[in-house]
Amino acid sequence: MQTDLRAAAHDLVCTGGGILAIDESSGTCNARFAKLGIEQTAERRRAYRELLITAPGIGEFVSGMILYDETIRQSTQNGVRFVDVLRARGIAVGIKVDSGTTLMPQTADETITEGLDGLRKRLAEYGAMGATFAKWRAVFRITPDTPSSRAVQANAHALARYAALCQEAGIVPIVEPEVLADGDHSLERCADVTRAVLRAVFSELEGAGVFLEGIVLKPSMVLAGFANARQPALGETVAATLRVLRDTVPAAVPGIAFLSGGQDDRAATQLLGALNAAPPDAPWALTFSYGRAIQRPALEHWRGNPESVGEAQRILLQRAYQNALAARGAYDPAKEERLLIGVAS
Ligand code: 13P
Numbered sequence: 001m002q003t004d005l006r007a008a009a010h011d012l013v014c015t016g017g018g019i020l021a022i023d024e025s026s027g028t029c030n031a032r033f034a035k036l037g038i039e040q041t042a043e044r045r046r047a048y049r050e051l052l053i054t055a056p057g058i059g060e061f062v063s064g065m066i067l068y069d070e071t072i073r074q075s076t077q078n079g080v081r082f083v084d085v086l087r088a089r090g091i092a093v094g095i096k097v098d099s100g101t102t103l104m105p106q107t108a109d110e111t112i113t114e115g116l117d118g119l120r121k122r123l124a125e126y127g128a129m130g131a132t133f134a135k136w137r138a139v140f141r142i143t144p145d146t147p148s149s150r151a152v153q154a155n156a157h158a159l160a161r162y163a164a165l166c167q168e169a170g171i172v173p174i175v176e177p178e179v180l181a182d183g184d185h186s187l188e189r190c191a192d193v194t195r196a197v198l199r200a201v202f203s204e205l206e207g208a209g210v211f212l213e214g215i216v217l218k219p220s221m222v223l224a225g226f227a228n229a230r231q232p233a234l235g236e237t238v239a240a241t242l243r244v245l246r247d248t249v250p251a252a253v254p255g256i257a258f259l260s261g262g263q264d265d266r267a268a269t270q271l272l273g274a275l276n277a278a279p280p281d282a283p284w285a286l287t288f289s290y291g292r293a294i295q296r297p298a299l300e301h302w303r304g305n306p307e308s309v310g311e312a313q314r315i316l317l318q319r320a321y322q323n324a325l326a327a328r329g330a331y332d333p334a335k336e337e338r339l340l341i342g343v344a345s
Contacts, residue, residue, distance in 0.1 A: 001170060005214025006254070008132050008172045012092060013216050013255025017063040018288035018327050019174075020320065021259070022052050022295065023096035023135060026070055038304035046074045051302060052295070053082050055313040061324035064092035066135050066174070066289070072126065083130040094174065095126045097162070098136040110151035113138045116161055123169040133172040135218070136162040140177065142185045142193055142225065152200045160204035167211055174257070174289065176218035177201050181261050183225035187232045191222045191240045198248035212252040218289050219245075220261045221271055238274045242282065251283035258286070260293030266336065268293035269322050273331030287327040294319045 012019060024032070029048075030040040038044055049071050052058075065086060072095055075081045086093050097119060101111035113136065123134065138155035140147040159175050166173035179194050198219065205212065222241040224232055232240075245256065260268040268290060275286050288294075298316035302308050325331040 001167075002211055002214060004170060005167055005172055005211060008092070009214050009216055009254045012064050012133060012172065013257055013287050014285045015063055016328050017061050017324055018290070018320075019064045019066065019094070019216075019257050020052070020058070020062045020294055021066045021135075021289050021291035022049060022071065023066040023068045023094070024291065025068060025096075025100065029068075032299065033304070036300060036303050042070065044304060045070065047077075047304075047306075048299070048302065049074065049082065050076050051298070051309050051312055052316065053085055055316050055320075057317055058320055059089040059091050061317070061320040062091060064094050064133060066094035066096055066133075067131075068096055072129055072131065087130060092133060093129075093131045094133040094135060095131040096137075097122060097126070097134045097166075101139055104151055104154060107148055107151050108143070108145050110141065110146055110148060111139055112151065112154050113158055116158060116165075119162065119165050120169070123165060123171055127169050127171055131171060133174060133216070134162075134166050135174040135176055137176040137178055137218075140179045140193065140197055142179065142183050142189060147193060147197070149196075152197055153204075156197070156200035156204040159201055160208035160210060163205060163210045163215060164208040167214055172214055172216060173210075174216045174218045175201065175205070176259065177220075178259055178261065179220045181220065181223045181226050181263070184227040184229075185225040186228060186230070187222065187224040187236060187240050190224065191244050194219065194222050195244045195247055198244065202248060202250060212250055213254060215253060216289075217249060217253055217256045217284075218259055219256065221258055221263075221275075223261070223263075226262070234271065234274050237271060238278055241275060242278060245282070245284075249284060253284050255285035255287060257289035260288070260290040263293060265293045265296055265319060266333065269319070269326050269331060270333055272323060273326035273329070273333075276326060276329035276331075285327075288323045290323060294323060
């Protein structure tokens with residue numbers, strides 16, 4: 001079992017590609033559709049996910065896609081299950097298994113992520129459907145008083161219980177503690193909070209007996225709050241992110257796949273590229289597990305119009321390609337517009 005988990009985690013993050021997160025809950029997907037005037041129905045969500053999953057050549061840049069419960073049960077217009085489309089293209093199938101956040105008692109409006117009840121049974125079902133990896137997201141908001149150690153501990157504990165259950169089922173857990181970039185906090189404050197969160201997470205993972213070679217860590221990058229007037233230079237952000245990761249993430253973890261967290265599309269690519277261009281002494285692979293930073297321009301182009309599918313797929317592929325270059329340390333912002341070369345259809 002450990003051999004399989006190690007190999008599956010390695011294949012997700014160490015082969016030059018990244019992960020495409022398309023696991024928005026129906027509510028989140030509908031909210032994004034509403035902003036663009038797209039009809040908010042199960043059929044429109046299915047059509048959009050078909051566009052993403054069937055984009056020609058996407059498998060060259062993406063090793064896995066994370067689906068939502070609704071999506072893993074859906075099929076293309078021609079009746080081929082999405083899971084089968086992905087597997088035929090060599091793309092690993094992932095599934096979001098947390099059930100979202102709820103307010104945590106005895107905190108200042110902090111949240112705890114739920115979904116442990118019945119998880120063993122759901123993992124068995126998803127595994128039988130073809131999922132080989134899963135995702136659980138914990139969320140931490142920075143204010144002068146948060147995150148509290150109570151919220152950090154509770155969320156780290158839940159992440160560890162989730163990860164242990166995944167591994168019992170032969171499924172690689174993506175462990176996602178997200179420190180939000182909303183707010184006006186400094187880079188240093190984000191570094192301190194991220195360090196505390198990751199320390200708690202790895203302490204709980206160890207306590208729960210989780211096999212670290214068979215997980216993928218999906219953290220946020222260390223950023224100054226979006227509302228902070230002093231935005232650090234790229235080099236400062238890179239240094240702060242690498243320092244916190246080196247302080248907290250054991251070398252046994254095969255790879256770190258960052259979330260994009262509301263960053264501008266190209267900024268997220270540029271930062272990943274700069275992280276990979278830094279001196280190559282990091283023990284883990286550094287790649288992407290982006291949602292918005294890859295999907296956004298494609299969604300904005302599609303807008304629910306069937307005639308725009310081909311161009312939206314081309315736009316999607318361009319972002320996936322640029323992020324794969326960044327993951328390989330070969331991203332050049334000056335060459336963003338270059339044509340895709342050698343992409344099989
Ligand atoms: P973003 O890249 O849009 O932050 O999404 C990643 C994700 O999976 C959030 O849970």
